[in-house]
Amino acid sequence: MNYAILRTAKLKTMGNIGGSLAHNYRTIETPNADPNRTPKNHHSVATPEAVKKAIQDRLPEKRRADAVLCIEYLITASPEWEGWGTDKEAEFFERAGQWLSEKHGAENMAGLSIHRDISTPQLVAYVVPIDQKGKLNCKEFLGGRVKLSQMQTDFANTVTDLGLTRGKEGSTAKHTSIKAYYHDINHARDFRITTEPPKPELFESKASYGEKVISAVIEQIEPTVKAANSILMDYEKARIDKSVAEESYETLKKRVEPYLIATKGLNQEEITRINEAMQLESRKIAVDKDKIK
Template sequence: MSYMVCHFGKYKAGNVFGLQKHNQRENENYTNNDIDKTRTSLNYDLINKVNINYTKKIKTIIGANRASQRAIRKDATVYCECIISSDSAFFEKITEDSQKEFFKGALDYLKNKIGEEFIISANVHLDETTPHMHVGFVPIIDNSLSAKKLIDRKFLRDVQDQLPAYLKNLGFDIQRGIKNSKRKHKDTKELKKELDREYENRCRDINFVEDYKNKLERKIEQLEVDLNQKTIEYDNVTKILNKNSLVMYQIKEMAFEPVRFSSDKVKISKVDFERLKESALKAYTQHNLYATVCQKIEGLEKDKEFYKSELQESRRCRAEDYNNFRYELNSLKKENKRLGSEINKVNEIIKNMSKESQIEFFKVKKEIEKENIEIQKEKNKSYGMSL
């Protein structure tokens, strides 16, 4: 089963135009290499039939729903965006119509949760690595413009629990992220570095499985050599045993005569007695050696079968692990690409800003970073942004 991807972002007025151009594909060229311009025509907006002016619509919604007549602060959050998606495997399993129903279902939930009148757009992008939807909205709550009040911890927990369940009831095989996870929100670049490390770890795991398989194969090869040597030794012992033992006709030809006044004793020549004694001692020694060699061969055969079984099981597990690792590696690669596109998106937004807006942006960014440091110092007060 695939996991739900639901990421909330908060933006100030200076960011809105860049987001509009990205979401509605208004640029001629993009630094994001994941965008396939030949597929851009497949994108669609579930709210608007044609491209709109984000800033104008935001002002209209704020004017109609904000009670306060005070001027809006320059650094106020006036626009929020929710990115809805899942992994590639999820979208590969469903049809294009089902895919559209998936995004419509997610949008219906967000309309009920946030308020349909505050939704600006719902752009579905099919021209990037993984299908996803950008739902833009104005953070209005209780006739007040406040992203902090609207998107609080309870709001995020509700979305984490309710949205996957809502979509599952619509027939989609999807689940929420890990509940009570200690994972905190990370900067996009930091998360990308973490995924790079995870990618390297998975590569090491694959190499470990491959090394274990090679060790088993070398062990079986050595057992084959040992078994061949013991088989040769067995053949030599058998030949020596046959050579040194008295044959039946030699024993039958030995002359003997009864001993007078004794019914259980016979008399044979001293030469024949020595021959019999020597043959018996050699036979005893060689039969012990024969038994030892046979026992070793039997042990080697068992070891060989054991390691063959281990190798077979290892190959089976290796195939499963290899496929799982490859799947995870591909997911990590796609996630890295997606994160890279987000970084490019932010850079593109900054690039399109005026110098004054850029100065304001970096000033606010620095303040947010300081705030995040303080937040991380307090347990249970971290601000999670994604599930």
């Protein structure tokens, strides 16, 4: 069974929005994205700054201090769906954008992006939750289980003829669809680092063989370092996302257990230093690889 998947996140500050946009527009390191395919991504608005301005322009002057300023939608489908890479994919994303526009009004759509540089393509949209009275009112759209469930059903009904379905209503259905979305994360990556040095050629110099060994090692461990960074990001996102299935969350938690043990008892500053060191090491691998080339 292939599922239509729709998730939402409430962004309450411009800082939250800026952080999300940086990831969405790939202006920060995104380990699970293939930079060679990033040019294939599509953005309805050219820059993250322009999206931010569009959001600010729609916000009413008078609003609650804790108000949700923007809803971030993520829309995708099961990784196994046969529509990926075909005309069905384009139709799926076109209908998703139209559905959001009709639900919220085109004037409240601050930006829409399609990512094709990751294993399963996805659409991300930024919507200012203005209700029919012109007020900032996220609760009108996402308030309560009934509304969220109906929203899932409404969207699935718009793409059912593309070979996608909504799971059975209730927690089991929600968990199944999220589990499908995280399938590639839970099963396609491994932390183990194993390297196998190449055999030296007859009469090959030590310098030449040394460069060959370095190149081979870098090539073999680079995917693992990037995967480790990616899983940590996915785990952190899952940790704060209450809609993620318990099974998917626990699977991610088990895969990052070495990291969790290593950082246990450290303060936030020390953890940040470790995370930065990991990212630096990943960048060094890329630089060293380029030098060898």
